[in-house]
Amino acid sequence: MKNKLAGRVKEMENKELGDLMRIIGRDDLISFAGGVPSSDVFPVAELNKITEDILSQRGKEFYQYSSTEGNNLLRDFLTEYLTERGLDIERRQLIITSGSQQALDLLAKLFINPGDKVVMEQPGYVGGIGAFKSYQADIKGIPVQEDGLNVGLLRDYLEKLAAGGDSIKFLYIVPDYSNPSGARLSAAKRQKILSLAEKYDFYILEDTPYSELNYYDSRLDYIKTYDTEDRVILLGTFSKFFVPGFRIAWVCGTEQVVKYVSRAKQNADLASATPGQMIFYQAGKEGLLKKQREKIAPVYRTRLETMSRALDRYFPDSASWFKPQGGFFFWIELPSGINSRELLNQAVEEKVAFVTGKAFFIDPEDGNQYIRLSFSDTKPEKIKQGIKILGNLIS
Numbered sequence: 001m002k003n004k005l006a007g008r009v010k011e012m013e014n015k016e017l018g019d020l021m022r023i024i025g026r027d028d029l030i031s032f033a034g035g036v037p038s039s040d041v042f043p044v045a046e047l048n049k050i051t052e053d054i055l056s057q058r059g060k061e062f063y064q065y066s067s068t069e070g071n072n073l074l075r076d077f078l079t080e081y082l083t084e085r086g087l088d089i090e091r092r093q094l095i096i097t098s099g100s101q102q103a104l105d106l107l108a109k110l111f112i113n114p115g116d117k118v119v120m121e122q123p124g125y126v127g128g129i130g131a132f133k134s135y136q137a138d139i140k141g142i143p144v145q146e147d148g149l150n151v152g153l154l155r156d157y158l159e160k161l162a163a164g165g166d167s168i169k170f171l172y173i174v175p176d177y178s179n180p181s182g183a184r185l186s187a188a189k190r191q192k193i194l195s196l197a198e199k200y201d202f203y204i205l206e207d208t209p210y211s212e213l214n215y216y217d218s219r220l221d222y223i224k225t226y227d228t229e230d231r232v233i234l235l236g237t238f239s240k241f242f243v244p245g246f247r248i249a250w251v252c253g254t255e256q257v258v259k260y261v262s263r264a265k266q267n268a269d270l271a272s273a274t275p276g277q278m279i280f281y282q283a284g285k286e287g288l289l290k291k292q293r294e295k296i297a298p299v300y301r302t303r304l305e306t307m308s309r310a311l312d313r314y315f316p317d318s319a320s321w322f323k324p325q326g327g328f329f330f331w332i333e334l335p336s337g338i339n340s341r342e343l344l345n346q347a348v349e350e351k352v353a354f355v356t357g358k359a360f361f362i363d364p365e366d367g368n369q370y371i372r373l374s375f376s377d378t379k380p381e382k383i384k385q386g387i388k389i390l391g392n393l394i395s
């Protein structure tokens with residue numbers, strides 16, 4: 001069969017993601033592996049009630065196809081949601097996707113010819129690397145600092161390309177509490193990156209799954225808020241701060257961008273599933289999203305604090321990290337000489353799991369010295385226990 005497959009299939013292999021999905025499926029481990037929200041905080045009873053009401057009153061619609069761009073009531077709700085967050089947009093600038101992972105795939109399909117240059121954070125989101133590699137992009141990783149992407153290095157790279165008459169198609173960035181680094185892009189850097197996009201003529205894919213997951217201070221404006229030249233395509237999802245099971249996410253851009261994404265989506269799945277969109281809209285209308293934000297912040301803040309204290313106590317000084325202010329992740333640089341995969345093998349024997357840094361680098365070998373620890377789906381007692389075991393192994 002191999003000789004019949006397309007060349008891109010080779011690029012789709014992602015050993016680290018495969019390992020991660022296997023670990024997520026095991027319930028005998030203290031797992032810091034998945035970037036998943038805690039099901040302890042899902043508003044199950046409220047959603048059950050909404051679902052029952054919809055089924056008894058609008059069952060026919062519930063089981064019917066949705067339109068490719070998504071349920072209009074939901075798009076109107078999202079328009080309002082984004083307007084409250086400082087954007088000046090209309091419904092026609094929004095399309096619902098099946099998770100923002102689908103949005104990444106569709107945008108990669110729309111923008112990337114084999115060999116096209118794109119830039120992303122490094123370490124950066126494994127699903128972004130996977131989507132861009134699938135369409136055979138030439139991906140350049142720019143290092144991330146505690147206040148986000150190293151903008152100086154981005155500028156140097158763009159300048160060098162421009163000198164050779166070359167440019168990039170887009171920059172993919174997760175500005176708020178990025179996956180896996182936990183870094184938040186400073187307000188000043190948001191402006192600088194937008195100026196670079198204007199100067200060097202590229203798009204910005206601004207992916208914001210963790211933007212509502214700030215546990216200490218208020219949120220920063222989207223880069224898109226200042227986007228007067230329509231260079232920013234904003235992606236959002238309700239997977240992380242509400243529930244991922246509906247697979248409700250959205251892309252916001254110009255009407256033209258929405259048309260292109262809609263064309264690509266038609267070829268992919270015709271439309272997102274109707275039930276989740278209907279339930280989600282009703283939940284939003286009844287104020288459940290707002291309530292959820294208030295409910296989850298203290299829960300995740302406690303878990304973050306617990307992990308931070310446990311790391312200070314049990315990890316050796318030769319490991320390094322910073323304390324994130326939101327999101328789900330701590331990103332750890334291991335003491336030199338420790339191989340993250342060997343550490344993972346030993347940790348799994350002691351019933352603790354995490355993801356090796358390899359998953360988040362364009363060339364996985366560059367990530368050998370790092371691990372990602374997610375605190376979101378583990379109770380505080382287990383966090384302490386798991387970090388102690390890992391700390392002992394590293395020491």
Ligand SMILES: Cc1ncc(COP(=O)(O)O)c(C=O)c1O
Binds near residue numbers: 099125209238
């Ligand atoms: C940065 C980033 N983008 C996109 C996604 C995909 O989210 P969704 O569940 O909406 O597909 C994730 C999930 O881990 C993520 O961390």
